[in-house]
Amino acid sequence: MARINLDHIRHAYSAKAKAAGDYALKEVHHEWEDGGAYALLGPSGCGKTTLLNIISGLLQPSDGRIEFDGVDVTRLSTQQRNIAQVFQFPVVYDTMSVFDNLAFPLRNRRVPEAEVTARVNEILAMIDLADMARQKAQGLTADQKQKISLGRGLVRADVNAILFDEPLTVIDPHMKWVLRSQLKRLHRHSGFTMVYVTHDQTEALTFADKVVVMYDGEIVQIGTPAELFERPSHTFVGYFIGSPGMNLMPVRIDGTSAVVGDQTIALSGPPKVAGAVKTELGIRPEFIRLGREGMPVSISKVEDIGRQKIVRAVFCGEPLAIVVPEDSEIPAEARVTFDTDAMGIYADSWRVGMGG
Numbered sequence: 001m002a003r004i005n006l007d008h009i010r011h012a013y014s015a016k017a018k019a020a021g022d023y024a025l026k027e028v029h030h031e032w033e034d035g036g037a038y039a040l041l042g043p044s045g046c047g048k049t050t051l052l053n054i055i056s057g058l059l060q061p062s063d064g065r066i067e068f069d070g071v072d073v074t075r076l077s078t079q080q081r082n083i084a085q086v087f088q089f090p091v092v093y094d095t096m097s098v099f100d101n102l103a104f105p106l107r108n109r110r111v112p113e114a115e116v117t118a119r120v121n122e123i124l125a126m127i128d129l130a131d132m133a134r135q136k137a138q139g140l141t142a143d144q145k146q147k148i149s150l151g152r153g154l155v156r157a158d159v160n161a162i163l164f165d166e167p168l169t170v171i172d173p174h175m176k177w178v179l180r181s182q183l184k185r186l187h188r189h190s191g192f193t194m195v196y197v198t199h200d201q202t203e204a205l206t207f208a209d210k211v212v213v214m215y216d217g218e219i220v221q222i223g224t225p226a227e228l229f230e231r232p233s234h235t236f237v238g239y240f241i242g243s244p245g246m247n248l249m250p251v252r253i254d255g256t257s258a259v260v261g262d263q264t265i266a267l268s269g270p271p272k273v274a275g276a277v278k279t280e281l282g283i284r285p286e287f288i289r290l291g292r293e294g295m296p297v298s299i300s301k302v303e304d305i306g307r308q309k310i311v312r313a314v315f316c317g318e319p320l321a322i323v324v325p326e327d328s329e330i331p332a333e334a335r336v337t338f339d340t341d342a343m344g345i346y347a348d349s350w351r352v353g354m355g356g
């Protein structure tokens with residue numbers, strides 16, 4: 001397993017790139033821990049695959065270096081980097097049995113046959129294909145074939161990292177849930193460094209210890225699921241993580257207060273917004289109290305989502321989502337209070353400290 005150091009990496013698909021906007025991947029400078037489970041999460045086109053391909057060696061970055069355990073691998077091929085990869089669509093040898101497909105990477109490296117059998121049987125049980133071990137891969141469903149691909153990615157114990165590129169796209173929803181939990185368990189047992197690309201927040205949040213949120217070619221936050229929820233570093237993280245996402249409203253900062261329309265909201269300190277063109281207040285729907293006290297809102301809609309309700313309201317002309325327990329009473333003349341510790345101030349989309 002390896003610690004992955006991304007040292008001032010940037011990538012542009014055009015050789016003529018000059019401005020920051022020309023780069024599909026803007027500067028990335030991070031060290032990922034040995035044995036960590038990382039998910040690269042973000043919308044289509046944000047640069048996830050570009051970054052993954054730079055780690056695997058399929059792509060050479062325009063600038064910067066990549067190191068595995070302190071060794072520069074920037075110019076090395078995927079094979080030389082000793083990495084296992086699982087792609088979005090299955091890659092299997094149709095004429096081989098399920099067992100032989102899984103054994104292939106081990107036999108290729110002349111692993112003793114007794115060890116091959118033990119390891120393949122372990123993986124077969126994990127992906128729930130033990131009954132089909134002797135069957136040819138030809139004729140299996142796309143779902144089953146993708147499970148073989150996943151298994152092949154996991155079968156070697158000596159890889160530096162395992163990279164997954166949206167591996168559950170073709171898997172049916174129930175199996176998705178099962179495989180996700182199994183991958184998580186396997187990560188805990190094996191200590192593999194894993195990097196998992198997805199645009200699905202549930203997939204990222206259940207799989208990863210650290211979620212790397214990408215937006216427009218940039219890493220906007222690396223954090224645990226709780227950190228992303230409680231302290232989004234960027235308005236995009238607030239919007240993308242959570243359902244509904246974080247409320248954002250334009251505000252004017254006056255000392256230790258945020259002013260929205262005719263309302264003045266006390267903050268925990270003076271936010272550092274000097275020089276910002278746009279200042280916004282962010283608060284998650286879960287941290288707003290709805291009742292008879294506080295600032296007035298007008299309610300436009302209530303959506304019942306099982307154990308909770310989402311109240312859609314308008315606050316000082318701005319849309320506001322509030323999450324309340326299923327049984328809570330919604331007063332006719334509703335008012336709201338914002339939890340002081342849960343509010344964030346964003347200057348030109350980035351969260352700022354409240355220290356003056």
Ligand SMILES: Nc1ncnc2c1ncn2[C@@H]1O[C@H](COP(=O)(O)OP(=O)(O)OP(=O)(O)O)[C@@H](O)[C@H]1O
Nearest residue numbers: 013014024042043044045046047048049050051199
């Ligand atoms: N081979 C290429 N040549 C030119 N531009 C490319 C190439 N591959 C990707 N891009 C561009 O680089 C940007 C980042 O693409 P990338 O595939 O890394 O995003 P992604 O987050 O993985 O998206 P998706 O989830 O759709 O795969 C996009 O604007 C894309 O159009």
